[in-house]
Amino acid sequence: MAANPTDARPAPGHQMASRWAAVLRTPLGAAAAALLALVLLLAILAPVLWTRRANAIDVGASLEGPSSAHWLGTNTLGQDVFYQVLVATRLSVQLALAATAIGVATGLILGAAPLVLGARAGRVVTAVVNLAVAFPPLLLALFFAVIFGVGEVGALLAMGFATAPTFARLTRTLVARIAGLDYIAAARLAGVGRIRLLTRHVLPNIGEPLIVNATTAAGTALLSFAGLSFLGLGVQPPDYDWGLLLANGLDAIYTRPAAAVAPAAAVVLAGSAFNLFGEALALSLGVPEVPAAAGARGRGRRRRNDVARTAGPERVRGDDPGRADQPDDREVLLVEDLWVSFPDGSTPVRGVSFALGRGESVGVVGESGSGKTLTALAVARLLEEPARVRARRLRLAGQDLLAAASRAQRHFLGTSAGMVFQDPMTAFNPVKRVGRQLAEVAAEHQGMRQRQAMARAVQRLREVRIPAPERRARQFPHELSGGMRQRAMIGMAVMGSPALIIADEPTTALDIIAQRQVLRLLKSIQAEGDAALLFISHDITVVGQVCDRVLVMYAGRIVENLPTAELLSHARHPYTQALLAAVPSMATDRTRPLAVVPGRPADPARLPAGCAFAPRCPLADTRCASLDPPLTADGEGRQVACWHADRVAADPVLAVNRDG
Amino acid sequence: MTGSVTSLVSGPLTAGARRLAALTDSPWLRFAARRLGQLLVSTLALVTASFLMIHLVPGDPVRAALGTTAPQSLVNARRAPLGLDDPLWLQYAHYLRDLLSGQLGTSITSGLPVSQVIGARLPATLELAGCAFAVAVVLSVTLGLAMAVVTRGGRHRGAELTFTSASVVLAAIPGFLLGVGLVYVFSVHLGWTPLAEKSGFRSFVLPVVSLAIGPAAVMARVLRLEMLAALQTDYVRTARAKRLPGWRIHLVHALPNALTATVTLCGLLLSGLVAGSVLVENVFAWPGLGAVAVQSILDKDYPVVQGIVLLYGAGVLLVNLVVDVTLALLDPRSTIRES
Numbered sequence: 001m002a003a004n005p006t007d008a009r010p011a012p013g014h015q016m017a018s019r020w021a022a023v024l025r026t027p028l029g030a031a032a033a034a035l036l037a038l039v040l041l042l043a044i045l046a047p048v049l050w051t052r053r054a055n056a057i058d059v060g061a062s063l064e065g066p067s068s069a070h071w072l073g074t075n076t077l078g079q080d081v082f083y084q085v086l087v088a089t090r091l092s093v094q095l096a097l098a099a100t101a102i103g104v105a106t107g108l109i110l111g112a113a114p115l116v117l118g119a120r121a122g123r124v125v126t127a128v129v130n131l132a133v134a135f136p137p138l139l140l141a142l143f144f145a146v147i148f149g150v151g152e153v154g155a156l157l158a159m160g161f162a163t164a165p166t167f168a169r170l171t172r173t174l175v176a177r178i179a180g181l182d183y184i185a186a187a188r189l190a191g192v193g194r195i196r197l198l199t200r201h202v203l204p205n206i207g208e209p210l211i212v213n214a215t216t217a218a219g220t221a222l223l224s225f226a227g228l229s230f231l232g233l234g235v236q237p238p239d240y241d242w243g244l245l246l247a248n249g250l251d252a253i254y255t256r257p258a259a260a261v262a263p264a265a266a267v268v269l270a271g272s273a274f275n276l277f278g279e280a281l282a283l284s285l286g287v288p289e290v291p292a293a294a295g296a297r298g299r300g301r302r303r304r305n306d307v308a309r310t311a312g313p314e315r316v317r318g319d320d321p322g323r324a325d326q327p328d329d330r331e332v333l334l335v336e337d338l339w340v341s342f343p344d345g346s347t348p349v350r351g352v353s354f355a356l357g358r359g360e361s362v363g364v365v366g367e368s369g370s371g372k373t374l375t376a377l378a379v380a381r382l383l384e385e386p387a388r389v390r391a392r393r394l395r396l397a398g399q400d401l402l403a404a405a406s407r408a409q410r411h412f413l414g415t416s417a418g419m420v421f422q423d424p425m426t427a428f429n430p431v432k433r434v435g436r437q438l439a440e441v442a443a444e445h446q447g448m449r450q451r452q453a454m455a456r457a458v459q460r461l462r463e464v465r466i467p468a469p470e471r472r473a474r475q476f477p478h479e480l481s482g483g484m485r486q487r488a489m490i491g492m493a494v495m496g497s498p499a500l501i502i503a504d505e506p507t508t509a510l511d512i513i514a515q516r517q518v519l520r521l522l523k524s525i526q527a528e529g530d531a532a533l534l535f536i537s538h539d540i541t542v543v544g545q546v547c548d549r550v551l552v553m554y555a556g557r558i559v560e561n562l563p564t565a566e567l568l569s570h571a572r573h574p575y576t577q578a579l580l581a582a583v584p585s586m587a588t589d590r591t592r593p594l595a596v597v598p599g600r601p602a603d604p605a606r607l608p609a610g611c612a613f614a615p616r617c618p619l620a621d622t623r624c625a626s627l628d629p630p631l632t633a634d635g636e637g638r639q640v641a642c643w644h645a646d647r648v649a650a651d652p653v654l655a656v657n658r659d660g
Numbered sequence: 661m662t663g664s665v666t667s668l669v670s671g672p673l674t675a676g677a678r679r680l681a682a683l684t685d686s687p688w689l690r691f692a693a694r695r696l697g698q699l700l701v702s703t704l705a706l707v708t709a710s711f712l713m714i715h716l717v718p719g720d721p722v723r724a725a726l727g728t729t730a731p732q733s734l735v736n737a738r739r740a741p742l743g744l745d746d747p748l749w750l751q752y753a754h755y756l757r758d759l760l761s762g763q764l765g766t767s768i769t770s771g772l773p774v775s776q777v778i779g780a781r782l783p784a785t786l787e788l789a790g791c792a793f794a795v796a797v798v799l800s801v802t803l804g805l806a807m808a809v810v811t812r813g814g815r816h817r818g819a820e821l822t823f824t825s826a827s828v829v830l831a832a833i834p835g836f837l838l839g840v841g842l843v844y845v846f847s848v849h850l851g852w853t854p855l856a857e858k859s860g861f862r863s864f865v866l867p868v869v870s871l872a873i874g875p876a877a878v879m880a881r882v883l884r885l886e887m888l889a890a891l892q893t894d895y896v897r898t899a900r901a902k903r904l905p906g907w908r909i910h911l912v913h914a915l916p917n918a919l920t921a922t923v924t925l926c927g928l929l930l931s932g933l934v935a936g937s938v939l940v941e942n943v944f945a946w947p948g949l950g951a952v953a954v955q956s957i958l959d960k961d962y963p964v965v966q967g968i969v970l971l972y973g974a975g976v977l978l979v980n981l982v983v984d985v986t987l988a989l990l991d992p993r994s995t996i997r998e999s
Binding site for chain 1: 713815893912928935969993
C-alpha cells in the first residue's frame with residue numbers, strides 16, 4: 001500500500017510500459033485485471049443495453065420475489081432489480097472515479113504546497129493536512145456533506161475532499177524524498193521555476209506510486225460512496241446507484257433478501273476489483289508490502305522436503321553418552337563430532353570436536369562463514385528449525401545435552417551457560433529496563449523472588465564495573481552507552497554463575513577503548529567464577545589476548561588447534577598463517593596494500609572433494625584437491641589438518657606473506 | 661572543572677529548583693507537554709471547524725432547515741437564539757463560551773437542547789462501539805500472536821496462506837455490507853438472531869461482529885507480521901539464550917515490541933469504527949447516534965449536526981491521545997522522538 005519511490009530516476013517510456021505490462025503476467029494481477037475489466041465493461045455497456053428494462057414501471061408486478069421473469073424480483077414500482085443492479089454499475093463506478101480524481105488532484109495541490117509556496121505557508125498547509133488525516137474519511141465525508149448539501153454532487157465533493165488528506169500526505173512524503181535528489185538540485189541550480197520544477201521534474205517521478213494508491217483509493221471510494229447513498233446522503237431518486245438500491249432492498253430483507261444482497265455483493269465485488277488491482281500493481285512494481293514474511297517464505301519452501309522437525313541435536317551414532325568415559329571433574333564442555341546442516345543441503349559445521357576445562361578459555365577464529373558462530377549456537381542449543389544439529393557427544397558440566405529438551409534441562413542451561421552476543425545495541429530488549437532483563441534469569445531459573453532477583457542483578461552490574469548500578473538498573477537500554485551495555489550483557493551472562501561463558505564476537509561492535517575494557521572484564525569475570533570461556537572472533541589478535549588456546553575453523557572444520565602462546569612460532573596450517581599475515585602491526589609498511597587472505601571463503605553448499613582450503617592455498621597439490629586431510633595430533637598438544645603442515649614453516653612463499 | 665564552577669555559582673539554588681530542573685529534563689514531562697499542546701491545537705481546530713460549518717452552508721441555514729414554506733416569524737424566532745445576526749467574531753466567542761459551559765445549542769427542528777438529543781442516543785453507540793472494539797482487539801491479538809508462533813520460520817505454509825487470504829478478504833468488506841450479508845445468512849436464512857433493534861444480548865451479536873471483523877482482520881495480519889519480525893530480532897535470541905519459557909519469550913519479550921505498529925493501527929481502526937458505526941447502526945436500526953446524525957443532516961438541523969461532529973471529532977482526538985500514551989508506555993523511546 002505504501003509506495004516506494006526508489007525508482008525515482010526518470011525512466012524511458014518503453015521501459016515503464018513494460019513494467020506496467022508485467023502486472024498482467026502475475027496470477028493476482030491477471031485475475032484482478034480481468035475482474036476490473038468486467039466491471040468497467042459493465043459500467044460502459046449496461047446502461048446502453050438495459051436502461052429501458054431496468055426503468056420499466058409495472059405496477060401490477062410490484063414487490064415480487066425472484067422469478068424467471070425477474071431474477072432478483074421487483075421493487076415497489078415493479079422495476080426489475082437485476083437490471084437495476086447492472087445499470088447502477090455506471091453511476092457507482094463513475095462517482096467513485098470522480099471522487100478519487102478530486103481527492104488525488106486536491107491532495108496533489110496540498111501535498112506539493114510546501115514545494116511551491118515555500119517553507120512558511122507550506123508548514124501551515126502541512127499542519128492542516130496532518131490534523132485532517134487523523135479523522136476517518138467517512139467522518140470527513142459526513143462533515144463535508146453538511147456543507148455541500150445532500151445529493152449526488154454534494155456527496156461527490158464530500159468524498160473527494162475526504163480522500164484528499166491521505167493523498168496530500170502521500171504526495172508530501174514522495175516529494176520530500178525526491179526533492180533531495182541530485183537531479184532536482186541540478187534543475188534548481190539551473191534556475192527552473194517552482195511550478196515548472198513540480199510539473200516537469202517531480203510529478204513524473206512520483207506518478208507511479210500515486211497511480212498505485214489511487215487505484216486502491218478508487219475501491220475505497222466506491223465502498224464509501226455506497227455508504228453515503230445507503231444513508232440517503234448520496235444519490236437521490238429517481239437516479240440510483242448500488243448504495244441506494246441496497247437501502248431500498250434492506251427494508252424488505254426478510255421477504256425479498258435478493259434485492260438487498262445483490263447490490264451489496266456488487267459493491268463488494270467492484271470494490272475488490274479496484275483494491276486487488278491496486279495491490280497487484282504495488283506488488284509487481286516493487287512496492288514492499290510484506291517484508292517480514294518474504295524471507296520466511298523462501299526458506300519455508302525449501303524446508304518442505306525435510307522430514308525431521310526436531311530442532312534439538314541428534315546423536316550421530318546411537319551410543320550411550322556416559323558409557324566410555326566418565327567426565328573428569330575439571331571438564332566443562334565436551335563436543336564430539338558436531339554437525340550442523342540445513343535442509344537446502346549445506347553443511348556449515350562438519351564434525352567439530354573439542355573440549356573445555358574449568359578456568360580455560362578457548363578462542364574460535366575464522367572468516368565469516370567458517371561456521372564458528374553456528375558451532376557456538378549449536379553447543380548452546382540455541383539453533384532452531386530448520387537447522388539440524390547432530391553430534392556423537394555433547395556434554396556440559398557432566399550433563400548430556402543430547403537428551404530431549406525438558407524443563408530441568410532448561411533451568412540447567414539457564415544457569416550453566418551464559419551467552420554474550422555481538423551487538424549490545426540490539427541484544428537488549430529495547431522496551432524493558434536493564435535490571436529487569438538481568439533479574440529475569442534469577443527469577444526464572446533460581447526461584448528467586450522479584451526483589452531478591454533485582455538485588456542480584458544490581459550486584460552483577462556492580463561486578464561488571466557499571467557505575468551507580470541501582471540507577472542504571474532502572475534505566476532502559478538506550479540510556480546506556482555501547483560499552484556499558486556490553487558490560488551489562490556480560491553481567492547478564494553470569495547471573496546464574498555459569499560454568500561456561502560463550503562470547504560471540506563480543507567486541508566487534510565496540511570502539512577500541514570500550515573493546516579493551518570489555519575484554520579485560522570478560523577475563524576477570526571468567527577468572528573470578530573459574531568458568532570456561534568459549535570466545536568466538538574473526539580477529540586472531542583479540543583471541544591471542546584473551547585465550548589460552550586457539551581453534552582455527554575453515555569451512556565448518558577445525559583446521560588447527562594450538563596454544564595461543566605458540567601461534568607465531570608453531571602455526572602450521574597455511575590458513576592460520578594467512579590469518580596471521582593479514583594482521584597489520586605498527587611495523588607494517590603502509591606504502592604497500594594491506595595483506596588479505598587471498599581468494600574467496602568456501603561456500604558451505606558447494607565444498608570441494610578434498611581440502612576446502614586447497615583452492616586458495618599456495619601449497620595445494622593434486623592430493624589436496626582429492627583428499628581431505630584429517631585433523632591429526634602432533635603429540636605435543638597441537639593438532640593440524642594439512643597434508644603439508646611440515647612444509648609451512650620453511651616455505652618461502654608463506655614466509656614472504658607473513659613478513660609482508 | 662566546569663562542574664565545580666557551576667556548583668559554585670548555583671550554590672544558593674535550593675534543592676527544589678534543582679529537582680525542577682531535573683524534572684523539565686525528563687523525557688516524559690517533555691512528551692506530556694508536547695502531546696497536550698498538540699491536543700489543545702487539534703481541539704481548537706475541531707471546534708473552529710464545527711463553528712464554521714454552519715457558516716459555510718450557502719444561504720440562510722435556518723431557512724434551509726425549516727423549508728421555504730415556513731413563516732418568516734418562525735424563522736426569525738429560531739434565528740434569534742443562534743445569534744446569526746451578530747458579527748462573526750462575536751458569534752465565535754459566544755460559541756466558545758457556550759461550549760465551555762457545556763451548552764451545545766438547541767435543535768432547530770425539535771426545539772430540544774442538543775445535549776439532550778445526543779445524550780439519549782450516545783449510550784447505545786458507545787456500547788456498540790465499545791463491544792466491537794473489545795472483540796476486535798481480543799480476536800486480533802490472539803489470532804495474530806498464535807499465527808505468528810505457528811507460522812514462524814516458514815512453518816505450516818497452508819495455515820499461513822489460509823489466514824492471509826481470509827484476512828485480506830474480510831478486511832476489504834466494509835462493516836455495513838458485511839452486516840447485510842450476516843443478516844441474510846443468520847437472520848433470514850437460519851433465523852438465529854433477531855433482525856434488528858437493540859433487545860438484549862442476542863441483538864448485539866450481529867452488529868458487533870459486522871463492526872469488529874474488518875478491523876480485527878487488519879490488526880491480526882499486521883500483528884502477525886510484526887511478531888514475525890520481532891521473533892527474528894537479537895533480543896529475542898538473547899531471551900532464548902536466557903532459556904526463558906516460550907510463553908515468556910513470546911508474550912513478554914516479543915509482543916510489546918510487535919504491538920507498537922498494531923497500537924498505531926488500532927487507533928486508526930478505532931476512529932474508523934466510530935465512523936463505521938454510523939452505517940452499521942443504520943443497517944440494524946440501532947437506536948444510537950448514527951441515525952440521529954443522518955437524520956439531522958437530512959433535516960439540516962445544524963446545531964445537532966455541530967454537536968455530533970464535535971462529539972465524533974472529540975472521540976477521534978481522544979483515541980489518538982490514548983494511542984500515543986500507550987505507545988509511550990510500551991516503548992519509552994517514543995517519548996524522545998520529536999514530531
